[in-house]
Amino acid sequence: MQQSGSGAILSIRGLTKRYAGATALNNVSFTLQAGEVRAICGENGAGKSTFVKMLMGIVQPDGGIISVAGTAHEIRDALQAQSLGLGLVAQELSLAPDLSVLDNIWLGSTEVPFFHRRSSLRARAQQALATLGVGDWDLDRTVGALSIGQRQIVEIARLLARKARVLILDEPTATLSDIEIEKLMQVLRAIKARGHSIIYVSHRLGEVFELCDSVSVLRNGEHIVTKPVRELTRESLIELMLGRAFEEMYPERADASAAHHGGLRIKNLHVPGAVEDLSVTAPRGKILCFAGQLGSGATAVTRALAGLHDKATGDISIDGRTIRLGSARPILAGEVVFVTEDRAGEGIFPELPVRDNLVVSKLAICSRWGVISWRAVRKLADDLAAQVTVTCAHLGIKSGYLSGGNQQKLLFARAVGRATPAVLVMNEPTRGIDIGARAEIYRLMRRLCGEGYVLLMASSDIEEVVGMADIVVTLYRGRVVACYEGAAVRMPSILRDIANPDIPDGQVA
Amino acid sequence: MRKAILRLVPPAMGSITPLNRFRRLDGSQIRAILHAVFILALMIAALATPGFLSGPALQSLLTTISFIGCVAVGMTLVTISGNILALSLGATVGASALVVIAASNRSGLAEAIPLALMFGSMVGAVQGALIGCLRANPIIVTIATSVLIYGAAQPITGNAAFYAVYPTSDSLLNARLLGMPIEFVVFVAILLICQFLLSFTVFGRNVFMVGDSFNAARAAGLRPWATIIGAYSCAGAFSAIAGIMLALRYGRASMEFGLGYDYSAIAAVLVGGTAISGGQGSAIRTFAGMMIIGIVQVVLLLQGFRQEWQYLITGVIVLGVVLLSPPAGR
Ligand SMILES: Nc1ncnc2c1ncn2[C@@H]1O[C@H](COP(=O)(O)OP(=O)(O)OP(=O)(O)O)[C@@H](O)[C@H]1O
Numbered sequence: 001m002q003q004s005g006s007g008a009i010l011s012i013r014g015l016t017k018r019y020a021g022a023t024a025l026n027n028v029s030f031t032l033q034a035g036e037v038r039a040i041c042g043e044n045g046a047g048k049s050t051f052v053k054m055l056m057g058i059v060q061p062d063g064g065i066i067s068v069a070g071t072a073h074e075i076r077d078a079l080q081a082q083s084l085g086l087g088l089v090a091q092e093l094s095l096a097p098d099l100s101v102l103d104n105i106w107l108g109s110t111e112v113p114f115f116h117r118r119s120s121l122r123a124r125a126q127q128a129l130a131t132l133g134v135g136d137w138d139l140d141r142t143v144g145a146l147s148i149g150q151r152q153i154v155e156i157a158r159l160l161a162r163k164a165r166v167l168i169l170d171e172p173t174a175t176l177s178d179i180e181i182e183k184l185m186q187v188l189r190a191i192k193a194r195g196h197s198i199i200y201v202s203h204r205l206g207e208v209f210e211l212c213d214s215v216s217v218l219r220n221g222e223h224i225v226t227k228p229v230r231e232l233t234r235e236s237l238i239e240l241m242l243g244r245a246f247e248e249m250y251p252e253r254a255d256a257s258a259a260h261h262g263g264l265r266i267k268n269l270h271v272p273g274a275v276e277d278l279s280v281t282a283p284r285g286k287i288l289c290f291a292g293q294l295g296s297g298a299t300a301v302t303r304a305l306a307g308l309h310d311k312a313t314g315d316i317s318i319d320g321r322t323i324r325l326g327s328a329r330p331i332l333a334g335e336v337v338f339v340t341e342d343r344a345g346e347g348i349f350p351e352l353p354v355r356d357n358l359v360v361s362k363l364a365i366c367s368r369w370g371v372i373s374w375r376a377v378r379k380l381a382d383d384l385a386a387q388v389t390v391t392c393a394h395l396g397i398k399s400g401y402l403s404g405g406n407q408q409k410l411l412f413a414r415a416v417g418r419a420t421p422a423v424l425v426m427n428e429p430t431r432g433i434d435i436g437a438r439a440e441i442y443r444l445m446r447r448l449c450g451e452g453y454v455l456l457m458a459s460s461d462i463e464e465v466v467g468m469a470d471i472v473v474t475l476y477r478g479r480v481v482a483c484y485e486g487a488a489v490r491m492p493s494i495l496r497d498i499a500n501p502d503i504p505d506g507q508v509a
Numbered sequence: 510m511r512k513a514i515l516r517l518v519p520p521a522m523g524s525i526t527p528l529n530r531f532r533r534l535d536g537s538q539i540r541a542i543l544h545a546v547f548i549l550a551l552m553i554a555a556l557a558t559p560g561f562l563s564g565p566a567l568q569s570l571l572t573t574i575s576f577i578g579c580v581a582v583g584m585t586l587v588t589i590s591g592n593i594l595a596l597s598l599g600a601t602v603g604a605s606a607l608v609v610i611a612a613s614n615r616s617g618l619a620e621a622i623p624l625a626l627m628f629g630s631m632v633g634a635v636q637g638a639l640i641g642c643l644r645a646n647p648i649i650v651t652i653a654t655s656v657l658i659y660g661a662a663q664p665i666t667g668n669a670a671f672y673a674v675y676p677t678s679d680s681l682l683n684a685r686l687l688g689m690p691i692e693f694v695v696f697v698a699i700l701l702i703c704q705f706l707l708s709f710t711v712f713g714r715n716v717f718m719v720g721d722s723f724n725a726a727r728a729a730g731l732r733p734w735a736t737i738i739g740a741y742s743c744a745g746a747f748s749a750i751a752g753i754m755l756a757l758r759y760g761r762a763s764m765e766f767g768l769g770y771d772y773s774a775i776a777a778v779l780v781g782g783t784a785i786s787g788g789q790g791s792a793i794r795t796f797a798g799m800m801i802i803g804i805v806q807v808v809l810l811l812q813g814f815r816q817e818w819q820y821l822i823t824g825v826i827v828l829g830v831v832l833l834s835p836p837a838g839r
């Protein structure tokens with residue numbers, strides 16, 4: 001048995017995990033005090049998820065010792081981690097959508113007897129929700145009816161009800177809107193006040209500074225440093241994560257695009273239940289952003305343009321040629337490239353090698369009479385990988401093993417290397433992506449602008465919209481509020497438009 | 510809290526005990542090892558079985574697996590395309606056999622064979638269209654098709670077999686290539702064609718992509734529905750070839766020809782290690798699975814086990830392999 005520092009609830013020594021292609025985590029040690037809120041920061045693929053999965057017994061380490069409250073344990077599975085007081089809200093949520101909030105809170109718990117409609121369980125679930133400031137929620141509602149942010153809170157309540165002492169959250173805010181993030185922050189502060197320890201993995205540095213006491217930085221599987229937050233600035237933290245100075249997130253806008261003609265014209269776009277009567281023109285060589293919150297219709301516009309909405313109607317033309325909506329025709333014809341927000345569900349092909357994922361829609365140009373030349377495919381894949389700067393052991397590994405940022409780059413690879421500039425439609429293009437990869441993707445987007453692409457993106461990240469857009473169309477409940485161009489693209493007016501456009505100008509601080 | 514751990518002194522994490530080492534192997538490595546052990550055991554059992562290496566037993570093994578093998582190769586395509594399993598291929602075999610005999614009695618083999626092939630692929634294409642375009646459940650569609658075919662055949666045949674007016678010439682039936690029966694040669698050709706399709710054609714790569722993620726294929730601008738129709742058409746055509754070969758060998762055709770082929774083909778696909786969840790697998794693997802099952806059955810037969818036992822043991826092997834395979838959607 002190993003004793004560590006007095007108040008240490010969690011002590012990790014020399015934790016190591018190797019995969020066939022790479023070392024995900026190498027000799028990582030740190031100590032978490034009771035009541036401490038620790039952030040873990042690092043680029044995509046730094047090993048953050050691997051680290052928390054090892055704490056939870058989901059992944060078995062190749063070496064190292066994990067001590068909980070002073071006692072070393074070999075954590076074999078999630079049940080054991082649960083009994084030790086560790087609880088995880090995973091990067092992918094794990095609730096059963098058809099069951100009620102109550103059932104989800106107790107699902108898989110070791111305490112639940114066979115017949116589990118016990119009033120004490122009900123009371124404890126209610127109490128856990130009350131702790132989080134949402135005691136008024138109906139325990140019998142099905143989870144499927146909740147928003148993602150609310151589900152996140154159910155996951156946390158589930159851990160509290162099991163008396164978790166250390167809460168581990170892996171990128172909880174990646175898919176939340178600003179308002180939901182604020183709610184989650186409140187909840188986490190409440191938990192912190194009650195003396196729970198939290199391990200908080202996030203790419204959003206604002207949250208780190210707002211919530212956490214200290215930060216551990218991982219880089220390429222190595223533990224770089226652990227520091228109190230007050231000794232760090234945003235810039236110094238980014239530098240620690242990247243291992244180099246970080247110059248500029250947003251590349252400069254191209255000057256007036258006199259060189260490009262034509263573009264995409266949308267007239268009277270209707271998407272039942274989502275978008276009403278939207279008309280805009282997106283010139284080549286510019287980035288047009290649809291800004292709006294969840295339910296504003298920004299996502300629906302992009303999906304309709306990609307042909308993924310069966311019931312969308314409207315007149316769409318590219319350079320004056322009409323394209324058909326309501327089927328995947330424009331994508332099929334190669335005129336539109338779509339980058340989805342749901343990378344795992346409809347983005348990459350997780351079981352297939354990186355190479356296949358790079359050349360997806362370009363197989364035709366590597367083949368003759370339908371027969372592929374693998375030499376040409378390899379050459380093209382190498383070329384594309386270099387253009388979008390994918391980093392992985394080799395192009396033969398399953399793309400599902402890549403980190404989020406690299407997976408996203410695979411999607412962007414579909415846009416580059418085309419004979420003629422296309423229309424690139426993106427939905428939340430940098431969701432869950434680290435700062436370094438983000439900047440690279442932004443640079444790539446600008447490069448495509450320079451080549452005469454039309455870029456359209458829907459984003460709920462206003463900083464990103466202001467940083468990247470040449471034209472911003474703000475949406476509220478399916479309707480266009482306003483359209484800003486050039487110098488008129490400014491944060492306050494956009495924020496007002498998407499929150500509630502009916503309040504007149506003067507009243508917003 | 511301590512109660513959770515019964516052992517007082519937990520072992521150091523890095524220690525390498527044999528059990529630890531075994532646990533550290535991932536699923537695919539364990540599978541590979543067990544596969545190898547199993548195949549070795551099978552070889553020994555086969556060689557130790559008197560009469561196994563003698564001509565007739567081996568010849569009949571090769572002929573038998575050729576018929577089911579054609580179906581299994583088609584089943585592989587469908588499975589890789591992400592549509593779990595096709596349960597209509599056995600019915601397609603029987604129906605194609607009927608078509609080829611009926612047509613050859615009327616207008617000769619030269620027209621009958623392409624006609625039967627066309628019939629098989631059309632039956633496949635219709636199912637593919639239902640599944641690919643309308644996203645109907647593949648198991649329901651293929652079971653319905655199977656029932657439909659058996660139902661439609663009954664009034665036409667009156668439950669009797671069709672007999673060929675001009676039996677196939679003996680010289681063709683006894684033709685050998687490198688000592689292998691003609692059916693086996695055809696089967697190997699189909700196998701190679703299918704593997705070529707999968708590995709070296711745009712269609713084949715699309716089958717993998719659609720099987721891995723239908724939605725991703727759609728969002729990437731592929732035509733997943735077309736790929737699925739293609740996969741089912743090929744499966745139908747390959748099954749038709751099995752039907753044609755059976756009809757020619759026996760000089761007659763009946764709906765009983767394809768009976769049970771679906772399940773044997775599924776067994777071969779699974780034993781070969783093609784993922785039920787789609788996106789992974791190969792025709793060559795199915796061939797290996799087919800050989801394993803074929804050899805097991807011949808060994809059992811020669812060792813004097815009854816038919817029922819053969820089914821039972823084959824079932825156990827399939828179950829074992831499926832249990833060993835990694836969970837889908839990892
Ligand atoms: N099953 C696996 N097989 C091989 N390599 C893997 C496997 N799982 C993860 N890896 C590799 O381990 C490294 C760390 O992955 P991990 O998911 O921990 O990163 P992360 O820091 O959570 O990234 P992100 O910010 O994108 O979530 C990556 O390089 C990844 O490719």
Ligand SMILES: [Mg+2]
Pocket residue numbers: 048049050091170
């Ligand atoms: Mg992660």
